[in-house]
Amino acid sequence: MVSFPINKKTVFLAAFLATAVLHAGMIWKKSSSPDELSYELKRDNGYYILEASLPIASGPGCLLEVIYSPYHMRKLMRKDADALEILKETPASYELRSVHKNKICLLDTVYRRELLKEKMRVGFELVKCEQKGKVAPQLVSSEGYYEVRPETGGSRLYYYEKTKLETGRWDPRALALVKVVERDTLMFLKKLKKYSEQTACRTPS
Secondary structure, three states: OOOOOOOOOOOOOOOOOOOOOOOOOOEEEOOOOOOOOEEEEEEEOOEEEEEEEEEEOOOHHHHHHHHHOHHHHHHHHOOOOOEEEEEEEEOOEEEEEEEEEOOOOEEEEEEEEEEEHHHOEEEEEEEEEEEEOOOOOEEEEEEEEEEEEEEOOEEEEEEEEEEEEEOOOOOHHHHHOHHHHHHHHHHHHHHHHHHHHHHHOOOOO
């Protein structure tokens, strides 16, 4: 899905969410402490790749349901998108349309999301994209997954996304998105953690 939403107030068209928009060849690593959110942004063979992980004090089954459920995704994304729509829903897949817009640009994407219970994953892939405005590079492709693994005290969530942009090697617009992507990646994953621990998967005391 868009994998995770970028706050519409912070950047016009960074809504390809977990896109790792970095200077060609750079790798940016954050803390890898097992008790913290950690991630790595890198460029590899023309793709921008984001990998992240964080501990969440929620049972694996419940956390997987939160990540996949259209109901929970609406709750998590309701303040970050101008429009949300569920399409072609089945028990194990659906398409999520989200629209992000302002006066100078628009991003309208449809991501297919699939529940893979045997792998404890929710996979996602961009199936349609309408993009207007030139403040950000065109989004060509995006795919990845959320993966939940049990660990002491709950679960560990792993996130992976591989994105391709229609951009030259030194496109300055890509560089301008680095700080936005860093902030909004952390913001959404922390929101997901808090929502799971305190609301959706909270254990009654």
